[in-house]
Amino acid sequence: MEQKKTKTRILERKNEVISGLKSFGTKLYDQLDQGVFPTINMPSRSTENINYDPVLRQFILGDKSVSRSARNIRHVKPFTQLAWAAMFSNELTTQRKTSTLRDVYYSAQAYEMTFTDQQESNNIITDLETVTGYSREDFNIFPEERSAVFGDLTIEYTVPGYEGRTMNLTSHPDGVLIGPALTSSEFAGTSADKVIAIEKGGLFTRFIEENVHRKHNALLVMTGGQAPRQTRQFIRRLHDELNLPVYILTDGDPWGMHIAMVIIAGSANAAHLRELNTPDAKWSGVWATDIVNYKLPTDPLDEVDIKRLYELQKDPRYKDDPLWQREIKTFLKIKRKAEQEAFSRYGLTYIVDEYLPTKLEETK
């Protein structure tokens, strides 16, 4: 594998982030030093400024920008919080320490910068992402971890105390947690030729037991419902750096469908960030048409499901794609949904032996 190239990439990114934060600080410092109130501009994150970019195949922010000035009495507090958040992130990044959003909320209090609530501190972190263009994971601020990966991928740690150590992701049969140590690792080699992302832990475990990784030469990623941002970013890296196609398996309902879509096209909330999505990833199932074709046991769609389907039908990420539109229509027609586990009616291994190969072929 192209080990050297990926290594540079991780370090490069870290350095970029640090210098990005530093230049933000310098900008504030210089303005203060010149005796002017520091002012910053950033793209507006209001709904009307969030557009879907068909070329990038993700949401992006439009041209509207907002200005924050320390001269404005109503801005000066959030402005200070932003400066603090940048300083705090800089510390985390340079010292290679990790933290959570909850930590951020509490850490501020040491600087008499008490946030009113968690939401306020979360917003400030999102501001910092918008201003710098980096995601909070780049600043070593992570959410709770609940997603995992398994398969023949050797990683090389960069976290303090583990630098240079390698590990193969098949070494633990429960899979390996996708956390800061993993996402900051270099990819040192893989024999896999594809990535299969699975919504649920149960099926992920079944796949490992059934040797799907070996039978299909795949890396298995468990998203744990809606994939966390770092997991989406990790999938993107697997695709970009290792040139692996990505297939996604979810439940056969509007929510599962959307889990796949967010991995592919990103979310509106992350419109200020790039490279969290994998536009080339494929949703392999469970489709509405699969429910029909495989005669799966089903539950009826409830009101919320149907409402969600109508919303998605109009969503720009779904609008111009015949596959998605067809599936939405089918759902609305059959008014039924099915879980991944529904395949068990044909035996526990049916999904691995029959369904999966067919669908991988179909969505290749």
Add this chain to the structure above:
Amino acid sequence: MAQATFEEISASDFFYRNRDIAGFTNPSRAIFAAIRELVENSLDAAESLKIPPDVYVRLSFEGEASKDTQIYTLRVEDNGSGIQPKHIPSAFGQVLFGSKYKLKQMRGTFGLGGKMAVLYGQIMTHKPAYITSSTGAAKIYSFKLMIDIQRNRPIILDRKVLINKEQWRGTIVEFSLEGDYLRAMPKIIEYFKQTALVNPYANLTFVDPKGRLYKFTRATTHMPEPPKETLPHPYGVDVELLQRLIQVTPYKTMPEFLKHHFHRVGDITAQKFLDFSGLSPSKNPKKLSHEEVVKLMQMLKRFKEFLPPDASCLSPLGEELLKAGIVKELKPEYVVVHQRKPATYAGHPFIIELGIAYGGEVPKKGSFVIYRFANKIPLLYDEASDVSFKVINAMNWRRYKASPDMPIAIVVHICSTKVPYKTVGKEFIADRPEVKREVANALREAGRQLQHFLSRREHVDKERKRLSIFSKYLPKIAQFSTTLAGKEKLPDIERLLKSVQKYGAEED
């Protein structure tokens, strides 16, 4: 009051039977009324000489009277004008009706002064009263006396004459009475406090039966101009007064009678009035029939050309003294006072003085604290029936940025030769339209100034808050950005802080 009817029985007898009218309703009220009558006498006595009053009041426990009442000795000392020895027995031992040919602003709610108090004391305890007084001359006269109620005469039990070596001047009254001090206490203390407010040039000392000392010290020795005596105004007379004047007048013709017994009536006005009323100028007033007297009164009221009464018979506190009194007793953060020009109702001149106090020790009650005064005496009962209460509550205070949950006290003082009390209890002012209007106008004027103060305060508050926000956060931005940029030296933000202070920052 139709006195003529009652002169058949003795005046003392009349009040003995009707003591409720004079405020001696029950044991707690009686003790309050006795103190206030004597204190007001003392204040008047000092003021008549334009001397800052020193009034010392001591109430001491003598013994139990009944389950709820006790016998107390009340002693009131003043530094007032003193009383001529020959007048002392009748001044305290005989209930008199003053012949009201002349008018001026006076305190006494009933014009009975201490007599009623002494009378009440005697009725309840059968003990004599001790009066000591000197006008500052060579001798001090001391009397021990009782009232012969049926005959309305003083009975002198003892009389002493002392050499006045120290040229003492003043009056000391001491007598026993039955009452309920514990229940009366809050009102009595409140009475002293408010009296001190409206008489800021007086020293008031009160020692209660438990030996507790309440001292109200004067804030100034400056005193208001004493009122001048004046004749009754034609609009304010009634048949009774006319008949009394006719009885005593030495004048033989109507123009002379009008000129000499009425306020602001001269030759020309008298002539014009007689033309208007159709009464013969040559008529001897003593010869007027009862019907003619009634007609005269009606005509006096109807004639439009009498000049309004002047206010020289009034003795308002004035804005400066009112302010001093409010500052002294209420200790507010801010005070505004306003005195209205003299006005009249039904021929009686009156002046409204008003003050609004904000903050400091003024309590927050959820409603405005109202202090009402009439002729420099506090009115402590029936607040909700008073015209001021109604006017204050009808005002749109939001226009003045004020609200009842603020610590605001309103002081209303009405001075008049005849205070328009609504009932015989004389505890609240009737809502006569003229009085109402004056109170409202005074409130508006003071309210406008209060509004300026409150706006300024609000502005200053906001400004302070704004500044504190900048001075809290700007140094932090400096600190954080210095660390972040990897610099050593903090940027100088003094200039920025100053600019916020000087010009204010833009706000949108």
